[in-house]
Amino acid sequence: MNAKDVTFLEDTFKKFYFEHFDLLHVPDNPNQREFGYQKFNGGMNRHISLKSDKDLHLLLMQNKPSDVYCSNARYMFPNLPMAEKDWQNAEIIFDIDAKDLRKEHPKDNTLIKCSDCNEISSLNESCPNCQSTKLSFTTLTCNDCIKSTKDEVVKLKQILTDDLGIDQQNIKIFFSGNEGFHIYVSKSEYDDVGSKERAEIADYIMFRGSIPETFGFRKFNMNKSSLPKFEDDGWGGRLAKHLYGTKSNRPKILQEVLSGGYTLFQKRLEDFRDSIGIKIDPNVTQDIHRIFRLPGSINSKSGLTKIFVEDLKKFDPYVDACFIDDEEVEVVTNCPIEFSLKKKKFGPFNNEQVSVPKFAAVYMMCKGIASSV
Amino acid sequence: MVNLGNDEIVKYPFLAEAGKYLSDKGFSLEQFGTDPDLKKIVENAFERIITASEGRIFKSDFSSNNSALPLEIFSFLIAVILLKLSGMNTLIRRFSLAEARRAEKFLEKDLMNYQDATKTKLSLQILEELFSMTVEKTDKGFTILVRDYLKHSINFYEREWKLINRKVVNGKVHLTSHETVRLVRKELDRHIYTKINSSSSPDMIIGFETYVDKLKQLAKKFEVKTVESKEFPPCIKHAIEVLEKGENLPHSGRFMLATFLLNKGQTVEQIAPLFKNAPDYNPKVTIYQLNQLSGVSGTTEYKCPSCEKVKSQNLCFPVPACDTIINPLQFGRKRV
Numbered sequence: 001m002n003a004k005d006v007t008f009l010e011d012t013f014k015k016f017y018f019e020h021f022d023l024l025h026v027p028d029n030p031n032q033r034e035f036g037y038q039k040f041n042g043g044m045n046r047h048i049s050l051k052s053d054k055d056l057h058l059l060l061m062q063n064k065p066s067d068v069y070c071s072n073a074r075y076m077f078p079n080l081p082m083a084e085k086d087w088q089n090a091e092i093i094f095d096i097d098a099k100d101l102r103k104e105h106p107k108d109n110t111l112i113k114c115s116d117c118n119e120i121s122s123l124n125e126s127c128p129n130c131q132s133t134k135l136s137f138t139t140l141t142c143n144d145c146i147k148s149t150k151d152e153v154v155k156l157k158q159i160l161t162d163d164l165g166i167d168q169q170n171i172k173i174f175f176s177g178n179e180g181f182h183i184y185v186s187k188s189e190y191d192d193v194g195s196k197e198r199a200e201i202a203d204y205i206m207f208r209g210s211i212p213e214t215f216g217f218r219k220f221n222m223n224k225s226s227l228p229k230f231e232d233d234g235w236g237g238r239l240a241k242h243l244y245g246t247k248s249n250r251p252k253i254l255q256e257v258l259s260g261g262y263t264l265f266q267k268r269l270e271d272f273r274d275s276i277g278i279k280i281d282p283n284v285t286q287d288i289h290r291i292f293r294l295p296g297s298i299n300s301k302s303g304l305t306k307i308f309v310e311d312l313k314k315f316d317p318y319v320d321a322c323f324i325d326d327e328e329v330e331v332v333t334n335c336p337i338e339f340s341l342k343k344k345k346f347g348p349f350n351n352e353q354v355s356v357p358k359f360a361a362v363y364m365m366c367k368g369i370a371s372s373v
Numbered sequence: 374m375v376n377l378g379n380d381e382i383v384k385y386p387f388l389a390e391a392g393k394y395l396s397d398k399g400f401s402l403e404q405f406g407t408d409p410d411l412k413k414i415v416e417n418a419f420e421r422i423i424t425a426s427e428g429r430i431f432k433s434d435f436s437s438n439n440s441a442l443p444l445e446i447f448s449f450l451i452a453v454i455l456l457k458l459s460g461m462n463t464l465i466r467r468f469s470l471a472e473a474r475r476a477e478k479f480l481e482k483d484l485m486n487y488q489d490a491t492k493t494k495l496s497l498q499i500l501e502e503l504f505s506m507t508v509e510k511t512d513k514g515f516t517i518l519v520r521d522y523l524k525h526s527i528n529f530y531e532r533e534w535k536l537i538n539r540k541v542v543n544g545k546v547h548l549t550s551h552e553t554v555r556l557v558r559k560e561l562d563r564h565i566y567t568k569i570n571s572s573s574s575p576d577m578i579i580g581f582e583t584y585v586d587k588l589k590q591l592a593k594k595f596e597v598k599t600v601e602s603k604e605f606p607p608c609i610k611h612a613i614e615v616l617e618k619g620e621n622l623p624h625s626g627r628f629m630l631a632t633f634l635l636n637k638g639q640t641v642e643q644i645a646p647l648f649k650n651a652p653d654y655n656p657k658v659t660i661y662q663l664n665q666l667s668g669v670s671g672t673t674e675y676k677c678p679s680c681e682k683v684k685s686q687n688l689c690f691p692v693p694a695c696d697t698i699i700n701p702l703q704f705g706r707k708r709v
Contacts, residue, residue: 163542164544165545166544189518190520196527197520201519203685204537204541208537208685209532209537210538211533213533213538214538234542235537236540
């Protein structure tokens, strides 16, 4: 990113923070948390200890960071190197991101950037300018993507409460600031479980590693009454609903399953992982030393804010998480597809100088498709 | 602590304090070496160790425990003394495991004892006090908190113990009595092993020498010698092939390859050139990351991930020789 753009974004972010201190708070037990931040074009600064909201606000004003982070873990000595921090416990966090859900890039919402000639164009298999296949993909605002991540969040919440016994009140949903959600589970009995145990919980949620015997399918002495039923608790019931569809379908499908045999059922279970498993990022859940984007802070991948979601159904990130003001600014942009923010449509722009509200300018600059004039 | 009657000490002799138990009964260790009336107990103890070393479980004869000389309790305590005198760790390990499996059978039976509720209560108490595992009895079986279940189950490699393969409802895992007890076998084994190991070693007791010598001879039988082939496991071969073709190997694959080679004794300088064909190769970053993994720069020396982990990352391409291993590092290792 060029120096002019950095200055523009730093000043814009700083203004946002100054005007929205009410959105930025240190979490509970702040003196046990590790904080970190990144500057535009800079590396990660971590192992920072903050004691209060005031300390946090000071850090934001002094350092003008591009991104701000805080650990889910509590440590005795959060500012010491990792091995000496003395880990105490950590909330469990699940990350559901649109990029992990899609099988292919959404045609109307994705643009490609050629790594060889830097050409930006709409979705293509190769660069239209130099035919290179070394491409990076950028997704702009995509309502379908948000809709599918929301569906996963709902399914995840169900498993957390029904199966894992987590109190609904202790589950908090945050929009990640780009194209996903972070689901925090706090004050639960899982706070002090380690990384390996969290990996097992992640596998459970993702429906990974299941075996036919779990669902009553044995290699020998098979009895169809042992196969899952609609009214079964947990994955048994969910699998039954997915497998049979309706109650009237059950006998026919059961017959198919039985005649297919053990190996085929095993194969089916693996396929079900994609269809019924919740698509969380397991690495996030099992990492007990990670620092996460701080709620209330801006995500520099988009210029949108990571915020608490009160009503998931009604939540529209492209309106509710867009806090940058609408002062008109001039930018040069190459955005071959249309995108929508704060209910306004922008683009397509063909390498041209345009006047757009600052929130749209910031969005495009964060996505790497615009520069300030 | 759990209040134990004679019956319980027979089943779970490791819960008794050896020295205190003997002196409470009015015996000293020396008597067992010299008193011909007590010879049977020493022989029994010796037999108990032999049975364990063969991987079998010592059969209990409850009628022999009603006398003033509870034979089985004494035989356990004397077996511990013989093991300590022999100093043979391999025998202590085998003995602990066999005794854990013996206790497991009793625990399971007691958990399911519908006639005598005190037996169930006592076994639940043992699970709670020894393993901090709160087990609740339900109409159909037993439940434990998911958190407690995971603490124990992550030590198992069999897939049936994965949480996904359990009935999980409202924060609790449903188990049969057999599964409940099986869950703590390793900890039970460890508990007995630690207890034996931490007990003080007595001086040689007159009359025990022959038994101790025999145990030392027996232990030699269990020395394991292994040979290792130089061939890499298929997952590592695949990772190297991907890199050689200049294709992208995911981060998890790079981690597996690097830790495997480091754990096999290769140096950072020997491994680094393998990554030179990677699309995003940067020599400085590669050396930095390899140094981190080897523990030279950081404080942790990273271990090669298990086969289970490798499988979950879609990096596993098993061949028949992989059937008996749980970590790629074990590939090609054979006992002789």
